[in-house]
Amino acid sequence: MDFLIFKAPMLMVQASLDGILLGILFALIAYGMALQWGVMNIINIAQGDLVILGGYIAYTIYLWGIHPAWGVIISPIIMFFVGWGLYKLVINKVVDRDLFISILATFGIAIVFQQLMNFIFGADVVVAQSEYGTTMLFDNSVTLPNSKIFSAFISVLYAVALVIYMKKSRLGRAIRATAQNARAAKILGVDTEKVYAATFGINAALCGIAGALISITLTLHPYVGLPYTVRSFMIVIVAGLGNLPAVAVSGMGLGLFEEFADYILGTEFRIGAVFLLLVLILVYRRFKLSKKREYLK
Amino acid sequence: MNKLVKLIITSISAITLALVSFTSSFAKVDGEYIVLGSAISLTGKYSSNGVHTQNGYNMAVDRINKMGGVEVQGKKYKFEIIYYDDESNPKRAAQLAERLIKQDGVHYMLGPYSSGLTKAIAPVTEKYKIPMVEANGASRSLFTKGYKYLFAVLSPANQYLEVAIDLAVEKNGGKGVKIAQAFEQDAFSQDVRLGILDAAKRTGSEIIIDDKLPKELNDMAATLAKVKAVKPDVLVVSGHTKGALTAIRQISEMKVDVPMLAMTHCDAAKLSKQHGKKSEFALCASQWHKNLSYKDKFFGSGKKYAKDFQKEFGYDPPYQSAESSAALLVFKDAFERANSFDRDAVRDALVDTEMQTFYGNIKFGPGGQNVAKPMILFQVRCKGDDCENRVVAPTKWASDKFYHPIPKWSDRS
Secondary structure, eight states, rough: OOOHHHHOOHHHHHHHHHHHHHHHHHHHHHHHHHHHHHOOOOOOHHHHHHHHHHHHHHHHHHHSSSGGHHHHHHHHHHHHHHHHHHHIIHHHTTTTHHHHHHHHHHHHHHHHHHHHHHHHOOSSBBBOOOOOOOEEETTTTTEHHHHHHHHHHHHHHHHHHHHHHHHHHHHHHHHHHHHOOHHHHHHOOOOOOHHHHOOOOOOOOHHHHHHHHHHHSSSOOOOOOHHHHHHHHHHHHHHOOTHHHHHHHHHHHHHHHHHHHHHHOOOGHHHHHHHHHHHHHHHHTTOOOOSOOOOOO | OOHHHHHHHHHHHHHHHHHHHHHHHHTTETEEEEEEEEEEEEESSHHHHHHHHHHHHHHHHHHEEEEEETEEEEEEEEEEEEEEOOOOHHHHHHHHHHHHHHOOOEEEEOSSHHHHHHHHHHHHHHTOOOOOESSSSGGGGGSOOOSSSEEESSOOOGGGGHHHHHHHHHHTSOOOOEEEEEESSSSSHHHHHHHHHHHHHHHTOOEEEEEEOOOTTOOOHHHHHHHHHHHEEEEEEEEEEHHHHHHHHHHTTTTOOHHHHHESTTTTTTHHHHHHGGGTTEEEEEEETTTTTEEETTTTTTTHHHHHHHHHHOOOOHHHHHHHHHHHHHHHHHHHHOOOOOHHHHHHHHHTTTEEEETTEEOOOOOOOSOOOOOOOEEEEETTTTTEEEEEESSSGGGOOOSSSSSOGOOOO
């Protein structure tokens, strides 16, 4: 236990800002998970690996000499088709089966993706440089990398755009209808097969954006996907499936929780604390998490 | 009739069995080849360093074979290595070691990449009394278990950054310093940490931050914010390549000013290439550097080794390759001194090893670690955007003066 943070108010500010900025990024990943979980009733264990793949796409364009920030546009486009292809190849076979089958299938996908990324991009840890500089507050005692601010801003932008798209567009309405009642939607002429494929594609695209942002704020490695899966899983079960503002709030909450756990319990318990919180929440929500599909607002 | 068929089948299988056991029991020396075995990480998370290791082994095998091979009892032999991919997985590595020994009949082993995998294999080679010369397992715990058949050409992990603390104390006029440290929670990094604890005790230094980084972590912002608040004299970070890259990224972004920054795995992380000028002034522990003045007759000097390696594999050799090449030189030397293929004779010859290679002097301590070679420290220095690693300690090989303290971020362009 270390209470340094309570002695230095600036550390508190730093930790809170770091936590919130990171949390917004987590929330974006979690939003994708909530979307396809709600619509297709699939828990995607490969979520984190899709994020990392998106990051590698941004890193690749960075190697070509293009600024990695363009990754937030290019990466989701490519990832949408990756997601779509993945649906046609694997997910459509498990979409109406029980939850356990989908967990197994996506777990398999996660392993395949890790090995493929290792094969294609190598096992080295890589970073893309945004050269965005740093914002200094309170006489240089609180420093915020502009890349983190950029990533939070882009996350919010995309999340808002997606909400509007879901409300206004034809496909968005079809997705929401399918989430509410797939059979009824089908009877009313919605091509649910297409809706599922699009949903999985949109989820992968969101992962692609998050990955591109991670490539300029943190580091990439083929095997670091799992912590992102766990975090988004946690955010979703706290927030519930159909509740986007709750996803945002619980994402930021998780970011804050991690930062403070790091300061108070020690860095070694940072990820451990997340897992512990996950167990506690799962126990708490055991009865609430019924099998029925919730609908997306 | 039926009996005849049975008889034929039985005799065929008996002959096959005899042949199989015949070949395997002689596989240690197959014709003119001395067969060595190695499980190596060609896939999985250690695959890049696994490949560096394999390239180092192959380079030395080619060189030794070309220059006349190994002479035992008046006859010339060549080296040959059987490789299996351990997928960066300790369990798999241990299985493969068994397979190399029991099925392929290998009697001499070369180490895998990383302390973790060496730890998994060592009990197997020990059980079958197979001498293993390893070049990539530096964890101190490998050398305290009383293994008799394990020999490491590299310095143990606890020595990696001790020199850095001595250097910091020296710069502080011989007085103890304030140390902030962050180490990943794995066998290797924790051993590096133990070395720092010893050095701190020895020099009367104080450890004011002692963070342990979880394996999955790629964010050190909290540790660095604490560093900013408490202002230590030296910051020490060890967490393989991820730790090195994350530290430099966040130190530069958060504008953390420390007078001295010491790390491990800088060259494996291609720090100066990936981060350029931001990595300037970082001090890095290394087993080897091409500018050192060690020599041998196979590779000449470190510089020559680096040049030949570059020609063969197209990149500058990291120390992981150099130390792997040195392992073969040690084996050759031991075979010739033992003048026999008897495992125990070879093992005894290994114990008595005392030689110089382009990689450094090699002499094994009682635990099997190399006690004849000091660790070196280099510092990343840049001219414009062009950065290189210059040796700054120990003074004997220093090609450049140690730059201290690191200028503040506000003064760096």
